[in-house]
Amino acid sequence: MIIFPAIDLKGGKCVRLTQGKKDEETVFSDDPLDMAKSWEDQGAQYLHVVDLDGAFEGLPGNLSIVEQIVNNIKIPIEFGGGLRTTEAVKTVLDLGAKRVIIGTKAIDSPSWVSELCITFPGRIAVGIDAKNGKVAVQGWTTLSEQTAIDFAREMEKSSPCAIIFTDISRDGMLQGPNIQSLRELLSAVKTPVIASGGISSLTDIENLSKMPLEGMIVGKALYTGHIRFSEAKQLCDSICMRK
Numbered sequence: 001m002i003i004f005p006a007i008d009l010k011g012g013k014c015v016r017l018t019q020g021k022k023d024e025e026t027v028f029s030d031d032p033l034d035m036a037k038s039w040e041d042q043g044a045q046y047l048h049v050v051d052l053d054g055a056f057e058g059l060p061g062n063l064s065i066v067e068q069i070v071n072n073i074k075i076p077i078e079f080g081g082g083l084r085t086t087e088a089v090k091t092v093l094d095l096g097a098k099r100v101i102i103g104t105k106a107i108d109s110p111s112w113v114s115e116l117c118i119t120f121p122g123r124i125a126v127g128i129d130a131k132n133g134k135v136a137v138q139g140w141t142t143l144s145e146q147t148a149i150d151f152a153r154e155m156e157k158s159s160p161c162a163i164i165f166t167d168i169s170r171d172g173m174l175q176g177p178n179i180q181s182l183r184e185l186l187s188a189v190k191t192p193v194i195a196s197g198g199i200s201s202l203t204d205i206e207n208l209s210k211m212p213l214e215g216m217i218v219g220k221a222l223y224t225g226h227i228r229f230s231e232a233k234q235l236c237d238s239i240c241m242r243k
Helices: 032-041 052-057 063-072 086-095 104-108 110-119 148-156 179-188 202-209 220-224 229-242
Strands: 002-010 013-018 021-029 047-051 077-080 099-102 124-131 134-137 142-147 162-167 193-196 215-218
Touching: 002 032, 002 052, 002 063, 002 193, 002 229, 013 032, 021 032, 032 047, 032 063, 047 052, 047 063, 063 077, 063 086, 077 124, 086 099, 086 110, 104 110, 104 148, 110 124, 110 148, 124 148, 134 148, 142 148, 148 162, 148 179, 162 179, 179 193, 202 215, 202 229
Parallel strands: 002 047, 002 215, 047 077, 077 099, 099 124, 124 162, 162 193, 193 215
Antiparallel strands: 002 013, 013 021, 124 134, 134 142
């Protein structure tokens, strides 16, 4: 079980959005590289990095920062946001990202995801962002008609290395994750699942640690001090050792 500190990039800064709304932004650091080093120093095993500019515009816009991060830390990163061409995926992997996350384009082009999983085995994750059970795309600005469960089952056929599930209604709200939706997803697929959205307390860490997840992504709660990373990791490790 891995706890992924989240680094969301927008305009070259480390920010957090509320429910993915780009006009509800809080800047937590002007130096994303310094933030990445901080999480590594605190014991993080993996970082979750998202290019919000890329998610909204459809083309990665903070790759120079990503390159700085991978060149200056030793732990791996997963990267998502605006990856809608094979060239963009290759560019990010060549920069040193361990794996990339495909979101919006996966809805319209599931065959493309299959091609990526064959070309870059073990390095393609699919991001499923949902609201009211439906998949959201285009930087969370549009809801599709497809349910998150049906989409997950379809994506599993391509053999991605992981599914990253985010409940948009919980993201940045510090109200706890959607446990019921996660249970339904875990029952529907065998692909490793990473939980995201709403994780705000050690109780949430405890509850998720008891589930058969690959990991959990924690963002706002770490930046606001609601959760101390060291305490979360210690709790998660102790529970996983008892499984």
